[in-house]
Amino acid sequence: MPNRLEAPPYQAIGDLELVQPDAVNHSNGLRTFLFHSEELELMKFEFIFENHYEKSELPILNVALSSMLKEGTTTRNSAEIAEEIDFYGAYLMPEYSFDYTALSLYTTRKHVDKVLPIIADVLMNSTFPEEELETYIRNNKQSLQIALQKNDVVARRLFYKNLFGTNQYGAVADLEDYDTLSRAKLYSLFEQQIRSNNCTLMIAGRVDQELQDLVDSLFGQEWAESKTAVGNAIDLPLRSDGQLVVEPKEEALQSAIRMGGITEGRAHPDFPALQFVNTLLGGFFGSRLMRNIREDKGYTYGIGSAVVSLKHTAFMTLGSEAGADVTNATLVEIEKEFKRLREELTTIEEVDLVRNYMQGNLLGSLESIFSHVDKFKAVYFSGLDLSYYHYYHEVLRTMTPERVQEIAVRYFDFDKLTKVIVGKY
Amino acid sequence: MINFERFTLSNGLKVLVHEDHTTPMAVVNILYNVGARDESPEQTGFAHLFEHLMFGGSVNIPNYDGPLQQVGGENNAFTSNDITNYYITLPASNLETAFWLESDRMLSLAFSEQSLEVQRQVVCEEFKQRYLNQPYGDVWLRLRPMAYKVHPYRWATIGKELKHIEDATMEDVKSFFSKFYTPQNAILVVAGDVKLEDVKELTEKWFDDIPMGQSYHRNLPQEPKQEAARREVVEADVHVDSIYIAFHGCDRLSKDYQTMDLLSDILSRGASSRLYRSLVKERQAFSEINAYVTGSMDSNLFVVEGKPLAGISLEEAESMIWEELNKVKTSPVVDAELQKVKNKIESTLLFSELSILDKAMNLAYYEALGDAQEYNDENEKYLKVSAEDVQRVATEIFRMENSSTLWYQSKGGINA
Numbered sequence: 001m002p003n004r005l006e007a008p009p010y011q012a013i014g015d016l017e018l019v020q021p022d023a024v025n026h027s028n029g030l031r032t033f034l035f036h037s038e039e040l041e042l043m044k045f046e047f048i049f050e051n052h053y054e055k056s057e058l059p060i061l062n063v064a065l066s067s068m069l070k071e072g073t074t075t076r077n078s079a080e081i082a083e084e085i086d087f088y089g090a091y092l093m094p095e096y097s098f099d100y101t102a103l104s105l106y107t108t109r110k111h112v113d114k115v116l117p118i119i120a121d122v123l124m125n126s127t128f129p130e131e132e133l134e135t136y137i138r139n140n141k142q143s144l145q146i147a148l149q150k151n152d153v154v155a156r157r158l159f160y161k162n163l164f165g166t167n168q169y170g171a172v173a174d175l176e177d178y179d180t181l182s183r184a185k186l187y188s189l190f191e192q193q194i195r196s197n198n199c200t201l202m203i204a205g206r207v208d209q210e211l212q213d214l215v216d217s218l219f220g221q222e223w224a225e226s227k228t229a230v231g232n233a234i235d236l237p238l239r240s241d242g243q244l245v246v247e248p249k250e251e252a253l254q255s256a257i258r259m260g261g262i263t264e265g266r267a268h269p270d271f272p273a274l275q276f277v278n279t280l281l282g283g284f285f286g287s288r289l290m291r292n293i294r295e296d297k298g299y300t301y302g303i304g305s306a307v308v309s310l311k312h313t314a315f316m317t318l319g320s321e322a323g324a325d326v327t328n329a330t331l332v333e334i335e336k337e338f339k340r341l342r343e344e345l346t347t348i349e350e351v352d353l354v355r356n357y358m359q360g361n362l363l364g365s366l367e368s369i370f371s372h373v374d375k376f377k378a379v380y381f382s383g384l385d386l387s388y389y390h391y392y393h394e395v396l397r398t399m400t401p402e403r404v405q406e407i408a409v410r411y412f413d414f415d416k417l418t419k420v421i422v423g424k425y
Numbered sequence: 426m427i428n429f430e431r432f433t434l435s436n437g438l439k440v441l442v443h444e445d446h447t448t449p450m451a452v453v454n455i456l457y458n459v460g461a462r463d464e465s466p467e468q469t470g471f472a473h474l475f476e477h478l479m480f481g482g483s484v485n486i487p488n489y490d491g492p493l494q495q496v497g498g499e500n501n502a503f504t505s506n507d508i509t510n511y512y513i514t515l516p517a518s519n520l521e522t523a524f525w526l527e528s529d530r531m532l533s534l535a536f537s538e539q540s541l542e543v544q545r546q547v548v549c550e551e552f553k554q555r556y557l558n559q560p561y562g563d564v565w566l567r568l569r570p571m572a573y574k575v576h577p578y579r580w581a582t583i584g585k586e587l588k589h590i591e592d593a594t595m596e597d598v599k600s601f602f603s604k605f606y607t608p609q610n611a612i613l614v615v616a617g618d619v620k621l622e623d624v625k626e627l628t629e630k631w632f633d634d635i636p637m638g639q640s641y642h643r644n645l646p647q648e649p650k651q652e653a654a655r656r657e658v659v660e661a662d663v664h665v666d667s668i669y670i671a672f673h674g675c676d677r678l679s680k681d682y683q684t685m686d687l688l689s690d691i692l693s694r695g696a697s698s699r700l701y702r703s704l705v706k707e708r709q710a711f712s713e714i715n716a717y718v719t720g721s722m723d724s725n726l727f728v729v730e731g732k733p734l735a736g737i738s739l740e741e742a743e744s745m746i747w748e749e750l751n752k753v754k755t756s757p758v759v760d761a762e763l764q765k766v767k768n769k770i771e772s773t774l775l776f777s778e779l780s781i782l783d784k785a786m787n788l789a790y791y792e793a794l795g796d797a798q799e800y801n802d803e804n805e806k807y808l809k810v811s812a813e814d815v816q817r818v819a820t821e822i823f824r825m826e827n828s829s830t831l832w833y834q835s836k837g838g839i840n841a
Contacts, residue, residue, distance in 0.1 A: 089772035298546030360497020
């Protein structure tokens with residue numbers, strides 16, 4: 001009979017081994033990183049562009065640019081692009097985030113030479129047809145109308161608005177903003193942003209010489225450079241003083257809660273420690289917020305927090321949907337957890353648990369070569385290199401209850417958080 | 426292609442092992458062959474509530490999550506109308522911890538009153554968050570009982586109503602456990618940086634002494650053939666009208682399943698699919714439209730749902746959908762179109778093999794269907810589907826008398 005009363009012995013979790021990509025600089029300013037995985041039959045190409053923002057424009061234009069890229073070129077209409085991509089079993093996914101716009105292509109290795117020329121066409125010759133833009137506007141307005149009925153969506157929008165103000169991070173689109181979109185504006189942004197010297201290309205899979213030559217001939221030569229530098233200067237607001245924003249909803253069964261504040265990003269030496277404390281507080285199923293507010297009180301299906309590192313700043317955010325009748329009680333508990341984090345020394349056992357969880361989670365996040373790309377991206381765009389992960393590992397390894405408290409006191413101040421409640425309060 | 430080995434313990438526990446030494450991680454996946462379809466109509470939502478209770482401590486281990494997190498592991502679970510699936514991902518060097526935890530909760534739960542009370546509340550909040558406090562959230566609570574009159578698929582996994590969850594007692598919990606959570610009703614899959622021999626040893630050490638329990642013979646009422654079209658109109662506080670048409674389709678093991686699945690891909694997978702091209706792009710009548718198969722083990726639903734744009738009535742929207750459905754009935758798909766959806770299936774299968782967790786879940790699911798080896802034959806089955814098959818299955822499914830149509834109408838919204 002096994003001894004069921006005692007946990008089996010376990011081993012400490014080692015450091016990561018990450019794939020260091022080869023870097024290639026093409027003559028037109030395109031920069032490519034190659035991640036080799038010889039046996040894989042799948043490939044990923046991710047074309048990443050830094051966003052260009054005009055001060056007077058909402059980021060809605062940048063979002064539209066990424067979605068509209070595959071809606072027509074000088075030689076292919078929207079239907080033809082979709083048909084060809086689908087026929088080869090490929091996936092073409094535009095992605096927009098605060099600082100970058102990306103076009104990701106997933107394809108089987110055997111169809112690479114069929115699919116890549118379509119992408120070259122899209123990136124160099126997009127035309128943004130008027131009729132496709134009208135469809136885009138019509139459908140997105142309708143989706144926004146639907147989304148605005150969701151308390152968590154409304155809370156998130158209010159949170160960004162109040163945390164960041166009028167800069168590109170804080171601007172959220174309203175229905176009428178869609179009417180400001182025009183083909184001319186899109187095209188001019190395209191000419192500015194979707195250019196070789198503003199593109200970083202990540203390639204993962206079986207990258208042999210033949211493929212490298214194909215990439216260079218399709219993307220590394222004729223693709224024009226942008227004549228002017230990409231501009232994305234930002235006016236950052238003053239740090240929040242803890243304003244509370246409430247949007248009452250009479251009928252709500254649950255209230256959406258969102259709070260957070262400006263913090264330090266990945267390039268700051270405290271970032272791994274900050275992530276540690278965030279994880280302990282609300283970053284995983286065993287976090288204090290989950291254990292208290294879900295597993296002990298049953299006020300919510302889920303509560304979580306995260307630290308997000310951006311190009312110009314970083315923020316910590318916390319979100320939940322709690323029963324309308326227990327919204328206030330939930331807020332009281334959240335505040336208690338912040339106080340406890342700052343005022344009481346945590347135990348060594350809890351620090352151990354969070355460390356091991358985070359180390360295991362990081363190890364498990366490396367599933368295929370594609371996840372190595374993600375790890376590289378996270379540091380590269382923060383101006384760091386892969387040695388960051390050794391530093392991260394070292395910070396976790398040497399974390400102490402005293403250090404947790406120190407970080408909590410410096411970065412986790414409930415009173416300074418921007419707080420949004422949509423529902424009953 | 427997923428290679429695996431299989432063995433069975435004397436208590437009936439089936440074990441599948443897939444070695445993948447390209448990762449330092451391991452997955453331990455346990456599928457219990459019980460879902461919402463096994464519930465009594467007076468106590469719906471119970472299989473899912475029970476899933477929550479499986480994390481409330483077991484007979485020898487008061488806290489499930491902590492010891493796992495302590496060794497760098499993570500876990501979660503899901504319940505469907507067919508199955509309940511629990512999974513752990515952890516560094517392979519700490520594999521034994523997963524065996525310790527999973528075997529103890531298969532042996533017996535702690536049956537803590539506090540856990541039951543809290544999880545009843547948590548599940549009620551989940552019910553509200555997903556089904557009641559969301560625009561269109563209750564669609565499936567309405568559509569299921571329209572389409573199924575007899576089969577237990579007539580209720581959703583979350584349950585028919587909050588009250589069923591609120592009323593659950595500890596007696597119910599105990600009898601559910603002893604009926605369904607037995608080794609002979611479970612499939613254990615271990616995948617990742619593991620060796621078959623080590624897994625055998627660990628399985629015997631931790632699971633062998635668990636009593637096999639009573640066997641459960643599923644005997645569900647089968648849904649009779651639908652003879653007449655069903656319709657419902659509901660007015661709700663949403664801004665945009667929405668339409669849902671649910672047709673009865675074959676079960677998961679039917680030889681027509683892959684054909685039905687490809688039919689849904691032809692209609693709605695990707696930006697080149699028929700419904701999207703025709704109704705969103707060309708006729709500009711919908712902001713979104715989708716067709717899909719519910720993917721359940723017993724008889725499936727083939728669902729077409731869409732949101733018409735301002736100025737398009739639900740009646741017009743419905744007739745436009747039917748025009749497209751009739752096209753696929755009256756003329757065979759061309760080779761290139763059929764090849765396209767088959768190519769997409771092939772690449773999707775390759776993507777699902779990137780992750781040991783996906784591989785482990787697939788093995789467990791196919792084993793529950795009857796034989797994990799069938800997973801490896803899946804692509805072949807899709808390749809065999811012909812244009813005639815697609816037309817025949819479309820003709821069988823897309824009949825008015827086989828349909829349940831739900832108009833989800835906005836109160837004073839934009840479509841009027």
